[in-house]
Amino acid sequence: MRRTLLASAAMALGLAAAATAARADEIKIGVLLGYTGPIESLTPGMADSAELAMSEVNAAGGVLGGATLTGVRADSTCVDAAAATAAAERLVTSEGVAAIMGADCSGVTIATLNNVAVPNGLVMISPSATSPALTDIEDQGLFFRTAPSDARQGEVLASILADRGVTEIAVTYTNNDYGKGLSDSFQAAFEAKGGAVLISAAHEDGKADYSAEVAALSASGAEWLAVLGYADQGGVGVIRAAVDTGGFEKFALGDGMFAESLIDAIGSDLNGTVGSVPWSEGEGADAFVKLAEDSGVDPDGSFRRESYDAAALIALAIQAAGSADPAEFKAKVLDVANAPGEKILPGELGKALKILADGGDVDYVGATNVELIGPGEAAGTYREYEVKDGAYETVTFR
Amino acid sequence: MTDILNALVLFMNFVGVPALAYGSQLALGALGVTLIFGVLRFAFFAHGDLMAFGTMVTILATWGLQAMGVSLGVLPTALLALPFGAAAAVLAALSADKAVFAFYRKQRAKPVVFFIASVGVMFVLNGLVRIIIGPDDQRFADGGRFLFKVGEFRDWSGLSEGLAIRTTQALTVVAALIVMVALFRFLERTKMGKAMRAYSDNEDLALLSGVDPARVVRWTWVIAAVLATLAGVLYGLDKSFKPFTYFQLLLPIFAAAILGGIGSPKGAVVGAYIVAFSEVMVTYAYRKFAMYLGPQDWAPEGLLQLLSTEYKFSVSFLILVAVLVTRPTGLFKGKVF
Numbered sequence: 250m251r252r253t254l255l256a257s258a259a260m261a262l263g264l265a266a267a268a269t270a271a272r273a274d275e276i277k278i279g280v281l282l283g284y285t286g287p288i289e290s291l292t293p294g295m296a297d298s299a300e301l302a303m304s305e306v307n308a309a310g311g312v313l314g315g316a317t318l319t320g321v322r323a324d325s326t327c328v329d330a331a332a333a334t335a336a337a338e339r340l341v342t343s344e345g346v347a348a349i350m351g352a353d354c355s356g357v358t359i360a361t362l363n364n365v366a367v368p369n370g371l372v373m374i375s376p377s378a379t380s381p382a383l384t385d386i387e388d389q390g391l392f393f394r395t396a397p398s399d400a401r402q403g404e405v406l407a408s409i410l411a412d413r414g415v416t417e418i419a420v421t422y423t424n425n426d427y428g429k430g431l432s433d434s435f436q437a438a439f440e441a442k443g444g445a446v447l448i449s450a451a452h453e454d455g456k457a458d459y460s461a462e463v464a465a466l467s468a469s470g471a472e473w474l475a476v477l478g479y480a481d482q483g484g485v486g487v488i489r490a491a492v493d494t495g496g497f498e499k500f501a502l503g504d505g506m507f508a509e510s511l512i513d514a515i516g517s518d519l520n521g522t523v524g525s526v527p528w529s530e531g532e533g534a535d536a537f538v539k540l541a542e543d544s545g546v547d548p549d550g551s552f553r554r555e556s557y558d559a560a561a562l563i564a565l566a567i568q569a570a571g572s573a574d575p576a577e578f579k580a581k582v583l584d585v586a587n588a589p590g591e592k593i594l595p596g597e598l599g600k601a602l603k604i605l606a607d608g609g610d611v612d613y614v615g616a617t618n619v620e621l622i623g624p625g626e627a628a629g630t631y632r633e634y635e636v637k638d639g640a641y642e643t644v645t646f647r
Numbered sequence: 648m649t650d651i652l653n654a655l656v657l658f659m660n661f662v663g664v665p666a667l668a669y670g671s672q673l674a675l676g677a678l679g680v681t682l683i684f685g686v687l688r689f690a691f692f693a694h695g696d697l698m699a700f701g702t703m704v705t706i707l708a709t710w711g712l713q714a715m716g717v718s719l720g721v722l723p724t725a726l727l728a729l730p731f732g733a734a735a736a737v738l739a740a741l742s743a744d745k746a747v748f749a750f751y752r753k754q755r756a757k758p759v760v761f762f763i764a765s766v767g768v769m770f771v772l773n774g775l776v777r778i779i780i781g782p783d784d785q786r787f788a789d790g791g792r793f794l795f796k797v798g799e800f801r802d803w804s805g806l807s808e809g810l811a812i813r814t815t816q817a818l819t820v821v822a823a824l825i826v827m828v829a830l831f832r833f834l835e836r837t838k839m840g841k842a843m844r845a846y847s848d849n850e851d852l853a854l855l856s857g858v859d860p861a862r863v864v865r866w867t868w869v870i871a872a873v874l875a876t877l878a879g880v881l882y883g884l885d886k887s888f889k890p891f892t893y894f895q896l897l898l899p900i901f902a903a904a905i906l907g908g909i910g911s912p913k914g915a916v917v918g919a920y921i922v923a924f925s926e927v928m929v930t931y932a933y934r935k936f937a938m939y940l941g942p943q944d945w946a947p948e949g950l951l952q953l954l955s956t957e958y959k960f961s962v963s964f965l966i967l968v969a970v971l972v973t974r975p976t977g978l979f980k981g982k983v984f
Contacts, residue, residue, distance in 0.1 A: 424957070448932075448950060453957065455784075457886035458669075461930050461956045464661035468932035468950055486887075494660055495797025495809045 276312065276573045278303065278563055279340035280320045281351030281361065283327030287454070287482065288353060295376060295556040296322055297546045299350045302560035302598065305540075309599030312568045314606070320560075325352040328425075330360035337365040347573045348372040348563045350556065355380030355426040362392050372575045372582070374562055376555035379504075380430040384623060390579050393562070393586075395555040395619060397527055397629025399427070402504060403434025405525045405631045405647050410473070410501055411442040413523070418444065418501070419471035421462065421487055423478035424451040431477045431503050447471045454482035459490040467496030475501040480508035485515070492518040500524075512639055519636045528632035528646065529554055529617040537595040537616035554616035555627075561598055562586055565613060568605045586621045588612045649806065654939035656808040660797070662927050668816040668885055670923030671823035675878035676896060677903040677915035678830065679871035685847040685910035686867040687748070689761035693769035694875060694900060699893035700739055700772050701876030702883050703780045705732030706787045713789070721791040721814065723884055732880060736872040743768045744868055752864075769894075776890045785888045788815060815885040822881060826874070827916060834912065839866055847910065895960070899926070902963035906970050908977025917978060922963050930956045 280299050282292040303318040311317045321344045323336040333352060340346045349371060352358040358378035366373045367389055374393045375383075381400040386392065410418065420436065422428035428451065436446045447469035452462050466474060474497040478484030484506050491497040492515060502524030512519055537557060541548035548554075565585040570578035585601075590610035593601040601611045613619055620628045633644040676698060683691040708728035718724050747764050794817050797809030834840040839862070845853040846863045854860060879893060886892075903922045907914025932952035938945065954962070970977060 450955065451957065455889065455891065457882070457889060457892040458665075460661070460665045461927055461959055464927075465930065465932040465950065465952055465956055467661070468934045468936070468952070470935060470938075470946075493793075493811055493813065495811055496661075 274311075274316050275319055276316050276567065277319050277321050277344050277346045278560065279337070279344065279346040279349035279351065280322045280560075281325050281333070281337055281340065281349050282322070282353045283357070284322065284324045286325075286327040286329070287479070288327050290481075291551050292353060294547060294550040294553050295353070296320070298541065298548075298553040298556040299376070299560035301541060301544055301546050302557045302564065302595075304544075305596070305598045306561075306564045306602065309602055312564055312602060313571065313573065316573070318564060320350070321346060325354070325357045325361070327354040327357060330357055333357035333361050334364045337361040341365060341369050341371060346371070347567070347575060348374070348578075350374055350376070350559045350563065353377045353552075355383065355430065359383065359386065359426070362386065362388060366391055370575050372563065372566075372579050374559040374582070376559045377552040380426045381434050382426065382430060384626060388624070390625075391575065393559075393582050393621060393625035395558045395562070395615075395617060395627050396552065397627045397631075399431040400434040401629050402525055402527070402631065403431060403436075404438040405633070406435050406475070406501060406503065407438035407442055407444070408647070409523055409525060409633050409644075410439065410475075411444060415473050415501075416444050417447055417471045418473045418475055419466045419469045419497075420446050420449040420475045420477065421452050421466055422449070422503075423483055423505070424453050427505070428477050432475075435475065435477065435503075452478065452483045452487055454479065456483065456486065459483065459486040460494060462487060463490040463494055463496045467491070467494070471497075473497070473499045473501055475503070476506055477503035479505045480511045485511055488515055488519070507634075507641070512636065512641070517639060520638065522636040523644075524634055525631045525647070526634065527617075527629055529630060530646070531618065533594050533614045533616050533618055536597075540596040557595060558613070558615040558617055558619050561595075561615060562613060562619070564598065565593075565601055565605065565611065568602050569611075583621055583625060585611055586613050586619050650939045652804075653806050653808045654936050656800075656804075656806055656810050657936055657939065660808065660810045662924075662931050664810070664812060664816055666924045666927040667920075668819045669927070670920035671819045672878050672882040672885070673896075673899055673903050673923055674916045674919035675823055675826065675874050675881070676900040677907070677919045678827070678912055679874040679878070680900055681904045681907070681909055681912055681915040682843075682867055682874075683871050684904070685912075686843055686863060687761070689758045689765065690901070690909075691871075692762065692765045692897065693743070693772055694871075695894045695897040696769050696772035696776065696890075697736055697740060697872060698875045698879030698882070698896065699776045699888075699890050701732040701736030701872065702879035702888055702893070703732075703776050703890075704735035705729055705876065705880050706780065706785055706883070706888060708732065709787050719790060722818070723788050723790045723815070725787055725789075725880055725884055726818075729876065729880055733873045733876040736876040737869050739772065740868040740872040741865065743771075744864065773890065773894065780890075782890055785883075787888065788884045790814060813885065815881070819881045819885055822877065826877060830870070830874075831912065833870075839863075843867060898960060898967070899923075899963040902967040902970075906966055906977055908979035911977070911979040914977055914979035922966060925966060926959050926962045929953050929962050930959050 280296050284292050300320045303320050307317045323340050325333040352361050355378045358375050372391050377396050379396050379399045381398050384398050420432050422432035476484050500522040504526045507526040538548040566578040566581040567573050569581040569585050590612040593611050593613045595616050604611050622628045631647045634641045635644050680694050705728045708731040709725045712724050791814050794812040797811045801809040842858045843863050899922050903918035904915050907918030932950040934950045937947055
């Protein structure tokens with residue numbers, strides 16, 4: 250017994266030493282996003298936002314009384330689990346990061362969490378992985394996300410449709426973890442409200458023609474089509490084929506379909522479409538826009554606010570724990586994210602660090618009204634929109 | 648009576664029209680493959696990427712014309728740009744022949760060597776296209792999108808089902824018909840066409856009768872490259888241009904050529920339509936169709952779908968395997984197997 254204790258103490262010491270071995274006054278944080286692959290157009294802005302939070306912390310004097318945060322970028326590719334795992338391994342072994350801001354897509358996030366973060370005891374905060382599977386994953390308290398689970402979005406989309414009196418629908422989803430997870434949760438929620446999903450079929454991204462898919466979907470006899478895919482991939486192809494063949498005239502869209510390019514591509518036929526997209530409003534969002542613009546970062550874009558919040562949470566948790574050892578600060582993430590405490594907006598990280606150093610308590614609001622529920626995921630506010638006269642119009646927030 | 652009409656219109660809208668357009672595009676591709684096989688005696692695997700190359704140049708020329716303010720009104724501008732794309736594809740094919748295939752012809756290499764060399768050519772073209780225009784989707788169709796829309800048809804006919812025909816679909820079928828007739832007349836009537844058929848039938852005999860092999864080979868490449876560009880541009884106008892999907896078209900194109908009997912132009916056309924219609928018909932869900940034809944107020948339990956749409960490509964694969972196993976010479980007795 251004594252020997253085990255001794256051994257584990259030595260291990261802990263060794264780990265702590267390894268984590269801070271590089272330089273005592275520098276803490277590295279991995280920024281693991283898909284810089285190549287299907288969402289390569291989104292990720293540079295996300296990484297910039299995360300690094301914005303780090304430089305804000307550094308400008309305020311760093312954490313733990315003077316240690317600076319350094320972001321280390323690594324490519325998750327969004328789709329290739331093996332490549333993402335290798336990239337995360339590199340972050341751990343050769344960079345010695347204390348935490349990872351990422352990964353982005355649900356599939357690679359699950360892979361890197363299981364293969365790298367949990368075995369190495371690393372904290373991961375994802376800004377954009379939304380698969381419901383991540384809610385019950387065995388993460389030993391190491392995984393958090395500032396994006397809400399699609400289980401919640403499924404419910405939101407189902408109630409949007411139920412409130413409009415829709416009782417029958419056809420569903421098509423992009424054939425990956427995100428699409429499958431969202432369609433499952435949507436179907437469960439829609440059926441719980443008394444609706445019927447007449448057909449649920451996957452579509453592959455990157456094909457030239459989706460008329461066969463639409464033909465099968467419309468044969469179900471449903472009037473509405475729920476498209477849970479990507480606006481610049483198969484999703485737009487499905488809608489175009491549906492409009493061309495007259496298979497469907499009414500669409501309900503998941504968050505991946507929210508893009509101006511969709512309206513440009515489809516035009517007036519999209520009018521009457523409804524959908525949901527994670528949204529944040531209020532002083533936190535405004536503060537982020539101002540902060541980002543002042544620092545030369547474009548604030549408009551998917552998951553940029555969530556990325557800023559993810560990086561800020563890592564910094565605050567380290568400060569609150571008084572240690573850059575993931576085993577110690579993982580327990581502090583929920584404390585700094587939720588009440589009680591002083592409310593913290595983007596641009597006020599310096600103030601938060603000071604409060605924490607003085608032994609006080611903070612409630613990080615951030616750019617997305619961060620409120621972590623369950624095992625550590627964002628509760629999420631969704632914007633219900635309807636397309637009218639070729640523009641997205643907000644109906645309400647849910 | 649209206650029910651039967653409704654069922655027919657429904658079938659035409661979701662199966663007939665799309666399959667006819669798709670089949671015409673495949674036919675143009677399969678004709679090129681079959682010509683090369685007939686004359687040069689090898690499976691030219693770079694055909695999909697030759698299509699992509701010609702289409703890419705056409706797209707670039709289209710953008711140029713659009714920037715200059717040239718347009719064809721209802722018809723897509725790409726038709727004007729087509730000669731540029733065809734010329735570039737011809738140039739690419741002839742350079743590939745000079746740089747690669749001429750060498751192996753001199754060596755009298757086995758067909759399998761040619762075939763592997765063509766895979767190399769495929770990779771080169773593949774890379775070129777990705778470097779120049781990138782791997783992304785490009786849409787270059789302009790002009791009027793529809794001959795008539797679903798709603799217009801419904802109002803006109805008073806039926807509850809609608810039918811839409813896109814300009815590009817009509818254009819594809821018309822263009823394919825014209826080209827096929829022209830090609831068959833060329834092969835039947837002209838001296839060069841006869842020389843090509845003779846060369847394909849019996850090389851030695853043709854040489855003894857004074858057929859110039861270099862000219863036959865050159866003409867074959869020119870025709871195949873023009874056909875490939877036309878097929879690629881029509882496919883891209885109708886659907887969208889993406890280098891990877893063009894590479895994937897290789898499978899249905901070869902399935903069509905082999906089903907018809909490789910080396911036989913007539914077979915290539917028939918095979919292409921059979922492949923296209925099977926792909927669409929096997930994956931279509933017949934529920935609504937059956938509801939119109941069945942008794943009043945009756946609806947089948949399931950969707951009446953043979954195969955899920957994800958398996959569309961496997962249909963051409965199945966056809967390919969079935970033909971090779973049971974009747975390797977194809978429907979029209981391709982000569983070479």
